Amino acid sequence: xxxxxxxxxxxxxxxxxxxxxxxxxxxxxxxxxxxxxxxxxxxxxxxxxxxxxxxxxxxxxxxxxxxxxxxxxxxxxxxxxxxxxxxxxxxxxxxxxxxxxxxxxxxxxxxxxxxxxxxxxxxxxxxxxxxxxxxxxxxxxxxxxxxxxxxxxxxxxxxxxxxxxxxxxxxxxxxxxxxxxxxxxxxxxxxxxxxxxxxxxxxxxxxxxxxxxxxxxxxxxxxxxxxxxxxxxxxxxxxxxxxxxxxxxxxxxxxxxxxxxxxxxxxxxxxxxxxxxxxxxxxxxxxxxx
Amino acid sequence: xxxxxxxxxxxxxxxxxxxxxxxxxxxxxxxxxxxxxxxxxxxxxxxxxxxxxxxxxxxxxxxxxxxxxxxxxxxxxxxxxxxxxxxxxxxxxxxxxxxxxxxxxxxxxxxxxxxxxxxxxxxxxxxxxxxxxxxxxxxxxxxxxxxxxxxxxxxxxxxxxxxxxxxxxxxxxxxxxxxxxxxxxxxxxxxxxxxxxxxxxxxxxxxxxxxxxxxxxxxxxxxxxxxxxxxxxxxxxxxxxxxxxxxxxxxxxxxxxxxxxxxxxxxxxxxxxxxxxxx
Numbered sequence: 001x002x003x004x005x006x007x008x009x010x011x012x013x014x015x016x017x018x019x020x021x022x023x024x025x026x027x028x029x030x031x032x033x034x035x036x037x038x039x040x041x042x043x044x045x046x047x048x049x050x051x052x053x054x055x056x057x058x059x060x061x062x063x064x065x066x067x068x069x070x071x072x073x074x075x076x077x078x079x080x081x082x083x084x085x086x087x088x089x090x091x092x093x094x095x096x097x098x099x100x101x102x103x104x105x106x107x108x109x110x111x112x113x114x115x116x117x118x119x120x121x122x123x124x125x126x127x128x129x130x131x132x133x134x135x136x137x138x139x140x141x142x143x144x145x146x147x148x149x150x151x152x153x154x155x156x157x158x159x160x161x162x163x164x165x166x167x168x169x170x171x172x173x174x175x176x177x178x179x180x181x182x183x184x185x186x187x188x189x190x191x192x193x194x195x196x197x198x199x200x201x202x203x204x205x206x207x208x209x210x211x212x213x214x215x216x217x218x219x220x221x222x223x224x225x226x227x228x229x230x231x232x233x234x235x236x237x238x239x240x241x242x243x244x245x246x247x248x249x250x251x252x253x254x255x256x257x258x259x260x261x262x263x264x265x266x267x268x269x270x271x272x273x274x275x276x277x278x279x280x281x282x283x284x285x286x287x288x289x290x
Numbered sequence: 291x292x293x294x295x296x297x298x299x300x301x302x303x304x305x306x307x308x309x310x311x312x313x314x315x316x317x318x319x320x321x322x323x324x325x326x327x328x329x330x331x332x333x334x335x336x337x338x339x340x341x342x343x344x345x346x347x348x349x350x351x352x353x354x355x356x357x358x359x360x361x362x363x364x365x366x367x368x369x370x371x372x373x374x375x376x377x378x379x380x381x382x383x384x385x386x387x388x389x390x391x392x393x394x395x396x397x398x399x400x401x402x403x404x405x406x407x408x409x410x411x412x413x414x415x416x417x418x419x420x421x422x423x424x425x426x427x428x429x430x431x432x433x434x435x436x437x438x439x440x441x442x443x444x445x446x447x448x449x450x451x452x453x454x455x456x457x458x459x460x461x462x463x464x465x466x467x468x469x470x471x472x473x474x475x476x477x478x479x480x481x482x483x484x485x486x487x488x489x490x491x492x493x494x495x496x497x498x499x500x501x502x503x504x505x506x507x508x509x510x511x512x513x514x515x516x517x518x519x520x521x522x523x524x525x526x527x528x529x530x531x532x533x534x535x536x537x538x539x540x541x542x543x544x545x546x547x548x549x550x551x552x553x554x555x556x557x558x559x560x561x562x563x564x565x566x567x568x569x
Contacts, residue, residue, distance in 0.1 A: 042432045177529070246463055
């Protein structure tokens with residue numbers, strides 16, 4: 001299920017003094033089964049962009065295709081329910097939306113809304129809770145007695161139980177401690193790898209964007225400034241800095257070091273291991289690499 | 291050194307059926323210091339913060355702020371005047387229709403005379419570098435700017451202590467830097483005592499002192515440089531390590547003979563550079 005935007009513009013509060021062009025002639029492509037990160041300064045249009053993918057917002061101009069679905073500006077309402085079964089959306093702080101008496105009931109709520117039978121919903125809920133790694137001893141307890149990280153995993157299980165083909169994550173690790181962050185990110189890495197799910201992640205964390213994605217889209221002033229592999233995007237530190245973004249801390253570190261040693265080159269390294277190898281190369285006299 | 295907060299034997303649980311969230315906590319805070327409290331989600335950090343301005347009263351033990359016992363109803367407002375708190379979500383703490391209304395709100399509650407309010411308002415906005423936004427509405431501001439307004443509202447009340455309860459965790463990297471710089475200036479130039487509850491270890495390494503919490507207890511207390519030597523313990527309780535330490539360990543594992551002292555990235559760069567020039 002490929003996702004593409006063609007000349008999409010979105011204007012908030014049109015024809016009022018508060019009119020704001022949040023997306024400005026956006027054309028992008030998100031291939032089926034890819035892990036795409038969307039980065040950009042606050043107010044750059046990241047959230048507006050992803051809210052078009054499952055029909056929360058409609059374009060003021062242009063066309064969005066999500067597999068067979070086509071959403072066009074000025075066209076009558078589509079069958080959005082069917083679209084939302086294919087594209088799941090994990091909002092910021094999704095644990096604030098938990099409401100049921102038990103964890104299992106909460107996870108069943110999503111699929112049942114899409115007309116799935118009780119027994120099928122329960123089956124899917126159990127499957128999803130296993131995917132997010134919540135032990136069955138918890139399933140009949142109240143979701144409100146869980147830790148923040150666990151509550152977030154339950155909320156994510158609720159979206160997974162709908163069995164979407166693509167999932168949108170709006171800052172999925174905000175407010176979590178380092179262990180919680182790591183758990184959530186490896187969960188999506190596995191879903192991407194094992195179930196070939198398309199993942200679209202809005203993030204402020206450059207290291208996460210670098211380490212987990214195949215494609216990074218940089219938004220600035222409602223336009224996509226770059227859409228490329230993390231290697232190619234983060235090699236352009238100056239352009240990123242101009243739009244208020246950083247490079248991953250591994251590359252910041254290499255930059256500090258190469259400024260001292262007087263080598264004028266950009267080294268792309270994202271993981272600790274790659275960074276350590278790049279440093280050893282520099283210490284060995286800066287032989288060519290990468 | 292003058293102790294501004296003294297906590298002894300503090301225990302707390304939300305209801306009788308629930309386990310103790312804080313278990314026999316003892317520590318003091320020195321006047322003018324920057325103290326960071328780290329620990330995983332659910333370790334009791336935020337509950338502890340709420341004990342420090344009397345939002346929560348101890349069920350066992352005593353919390354003294356500027357000499358006042360927080361459990362004493364007669365002086366609770368003196369305690370709250372001494373301690374300002376910045377919370378996590380910038381949108382939940384904006385009450386005014388404009389920036390200046392928002393900053394004035396706290397002063398109005400404390401019944402300050404109008405002339406004094408006007409004077410303090412402009413001072414506070416200047417300190418957080420938001421003076422050019424005095425008449426702006428909140429939805430025109432970024433998260434970092436809103437948090438700076440929240441800080442101005444606190445500064446205007448001239449407290450001795452500011453507590454940040456994960457005040458930067460919902461901000462983008464730029465907003466985070468703005469807040470840290472603002473609060474650092476208040477700490478260094480205006481000698482405000484800062485208590486920062488945080489997951490951001492790159493921020494925590496710059497503090498004067500660190501408390502590590504786990505399961506309702508303080509398990510380590512000391513200078514960041516000493517605490518981050520216990521890498522195994524920190525990992526075990528679900529905390530990450532600062533980048534320089536992770537990288538240093540990765541380099542040592544690959545046979546680069548580095549010392550185990552570097553805490554800041556600049557230190558590690560210097561150490562590596564010395565290597566490079568000697569080769």
